[in-house]
Amino acid sequence: MNYILKNGDGLKVAVIVNDMSEVNIDADLVKQGGFSRTEETLVEMQNGCICCTLRDDLMKEVERLVDKGNIDYIVIESSGISEPIPVAQTFTYIDEELGIDLTKKCSLDTMVTVVDGNRFWEDFSSGESLLDRKEGNDEHDTREVVDLLIDQIEFANVILLNKVDLLTEEDAKELELVLKKLNPEAKIIQTIKSVIDLKEILNTGLFDFEKASQGAGWIKELNTDHHTPETEEFGISSFVYRRKRPFHPERLMTWLENWPVDIVRTKGFFWLASRNDMAGLLSQAGTSIMIQGAGEWVAAYSEAEKQQTLREEPELLEKWDDTFGDRMNELVFIGLEMNEEEVISTLDHCLLTDAEMQQDWSAFCDPLPKFTVQS
Structure with a gap:
């Protein structure tokens, strides 16, 4: 997120985050005149998972930012415990109760998942639930860390395999191939400190809900000869x-x-x-x-x-x-x-x-x- 804000490639970017402390926006960016200096807007959303309890708030906030104008792109940093499909659905249907139709105001461009290459296998085999890590929405949130990890990988258009500097070249390549097996459709890019050519993740036109829903490796394997x-x-x-x-x-x-x-x-x-x-x-x-x-x-x-x-x-x-x-x-x-x-x-x-x-x-x-x- 810091990298996008610092290297906007001339884009006016609005950022919606679930929790400021989770994203850890660089203090220097705030100190140097906040986000008005580069005409970026930071909107903090609190009190829960962005794709569940905050879905209405998310729709309202996106509509407000679009109607206000003066921005080129909105980046949503959902919580690490967010399931990706409900986030995507926010942009693909009309909420008659709220009277909001985001399909006429904006489109979902790219779903990006950042994989911590250094911790992937540890998280994968930990057997821990969100409650174990004190990260659940409430005391009834018994989802397992690995299930969320896989959900986010299988639904992505772009997967950033980050922290490859902490892996051997062989281990990084092996993990990249595992990710490719889990999601054959995704573009996988190895990164260090998430440094990426922003053209790979902004204005890509990659997202298609139906295609993403059928993109997981297991579905491909099941439905093809x-x-x-x-x-x-x-x-x-x-x-x-x-x-x-x-x-x-x-x-x-x-x-x-x-x-x-x-x-x-x-x-x-x-x-x-x-x-x-x-x-x-x-x-x-x-x-x-x-x-x-x-x-x-x-x-x-x-x-x-x-x-x-x-x-x-x-x-x-x-x-x-x-x-x-x-x-x-x-x-x-x-x-x-x-x-x-x-x-x-x-x-x-x-x-x-x-x-x-x-x-x-x-x-x-x-x-x-x-x-x-x-x-």
Whole structure:
């Protein structure tokens, strides 16, 4: 943020920050006549996460700055605990309650994520929640640090891999390739003290909400027949595990409890025998593993709803099974020095056997946490 303010390339930049103390704006900039000297405006927003409790305030502040005029660009520094999608949505819809339509006044140009290269693996494997770090919105904010880290990486247009001066050249390159695997669409730039040609992050025209929503590496891997080959030099690889047979809940639980350490990121849908009508969503990053309901399988719909859905989404028929419909396991795995064969064989062991396929699936012991359905 300091670098943008000092090197505006002639742009009149307004800056919205969540917390002045978090951003630590250079005191000299304030001392030298504040931001009027370079015609920049600093707006401090306090009392919570910019994308949650302050969303209304954010919309009002952006509208005020735009209507006031005399600025070329607004830079929003959201909190480190902000989820990026709600911030982006602020600029893509009309708030009828507030009577604000930012789509007519400005557009979201670039989503930038700064990755601390020196702390990345420490944060990734810490297993800490925001509460552990005393950074949560309140005592009920149990989100894990690594989940936020991955969310911000997977939704970015530009990723600045910062503090590379504290890494070996090999470690920096390895981390860059991991980030590329997590978000193939993002432009990744190695930086020291976030020094960057501002043309790389301002007025880029890179942001597209639909494209960003589908940009994560796991989505790309799931939706394409083209498999990205392993980066041999660093052993970074990925694959999709697909099986048209359900998991046994007890064996899957045991597998999850003994998660292979070489798997960096996993996401996808799974079929659990004891919950035959509901698709499961598995999301893993580092030590964080979450499962939740992803809605009913289309095969579990009423006959009328099923036929209507298949007419509207004929691509479902490509993978449709005569007996089980669209039920299947589709999980993307991204890893470092990952033993793909072992992951596949141990997961195959979690599938129902031929004999179990003939049994009453609802009678199986199911120790997995209950599904909460995505809102």
